[in-house]
Amino acid sequence: MGRIIAVANQKGGVGKTTTSINLAACLAEKGKKVLAVDMDPQGNLTSGLGVDKNDLSLTIYEAMCGECNIGECMIVHPLGSHKLNLSLIPAGRNLAGAEVDFIDADNRQYILKNILSSVRDKYDFIIVDCPPALGILTVNSMTAADTVLVPIQCEFFALDGLSQLMYTIDLIKKKLNKALEIEGVVFTMYDARTNLSLEVVENVKSNLDQFIYKTIIPRNVRLAEAPSFGLPINLYDSRSAGAQGYRDLADEVIKNKLYANL
Numbered sequence: 001m002g003r004i005i006a007v008a009n010q011k012g013g014v015g016k017t018t019t020s021i022n023l024a025a026c027l028a029e030k031g032k033k034v035l036a037v038d039m040d041p042q043g044n045l046t047s048g049l050g051v052d053k054n055d056l057s058l059t060i061y062e063a064m065c066g067e068c069n070i071g072e073c074m075i076v077h078p079l080g081s082h083k084l085n086l087s088l089i090p091a092g093r094n095l096a097g098a099e100v101d102f103i104d105a106d107n108r109q110y111i112l113k114n115i116l117s118s119v120r121d122k123y124d125f126i127i128v129d130c131p132p133a134l135g136i137l138t139v140n141s142m143t144a145a146d147t148v149l150v151p152i153q154c155e156f157f158a159l160d161g162l163s164q165l166m167y168t169i170d171l172i173k174k175k176l177n178k179a180l181e182i183e184g185v186v187f188t189m190y191d192a193r194t195n196l197s198l199e200v201v202e203n204v205k206s207n208l209d210q211f212i213y214k215t216i217i218p219r220n221v222r223l224a225e226a227p228s229f230g231l232p233i234n235l236y237d238s239r240s241a242g243a244q245g246y247r248d249l250a251d252e253v254i255k256n257k258l259y260a261n262l
């Protein structure tokens, strides 16, 4: 059965989407069957995989509303099957309505879990990109997930908000998804030229009792450029430091023995 990984941190701009796109693409490059799911109304995962988010009539939102099934909104191999075995459930602006639409719905925390249950056997990994908030969309993602992967940006306020995130994960584990585990923490946008990045890594390591990936994603301009070409880093600039970083992370995720039999 496929492993569902929610990439979450309620802090904005820490590298959730960059990690979702490139981890998904690097897992696919290593021969895994991968589905990427956009749970953010910003639709950055969708456009980062080359799909015009303004030109879609069926997205995750319609699937959540029961207006279509998952197969109808799925974009199979947006990058071409010869390149990567990677499919996408896209999102657009209307997903923002979910916070209000499902406010009174029964089982509103389980909508994504139910949608994914019919396809999870077909994939080795399902990567869910969460929005920068701890609302219904992130709760749905964590309820559907086996594990949560937390990107942490190497900046001064890195630890801010992390206790709230850990508390939320704990709450979801207690109330909605007993099997949920923390996949691990990955540092992003590491700048080897500054002492600050190193200090942040050391500080978080000594304050956070969680599995931390050995791979640290460097700050790399090619990673920032790739989405504007609608390409993941391994197709945009295969030899860049960013591509190497996400390939190493994919190796670690595959080898993460704790969850290998999920």
Ligand SMILES: Nc1ncnc2c1ncn2[C@@H]1O[C@H](COP(=O)(O)OP(=O)(O)OP(=O)(O)O)[C@@H](O)[C@H]1O
Pocket (backbone or CB within 6 Å): 011, 012, 013, 014, 015, 016, 017, 018, 019, 040, 042, 044, 130, 131, 132, 188, 189, 190, 217, 218, 219, 220, 221, 223, 224, 225, 242
């Ligand atoms: N390793 C990196 N090197 C350089 N730029 C990066 C790197 N990681 C992310 N970025 C850039 O930083 C910005 C924020 O990254 P990203 O969109 O992945 O964060 P996010 O957590 O998904 O943001 P949001 O909370 O808005 O969803 C983007 O412009 C992205 O291109």
Ligand SMILES: [Mg+2]
Pocket (backbone or CB within 6 Å): 016, 017, 018, 040, 044, 129, 130, 131
């Ligand atoms: Mg994002």
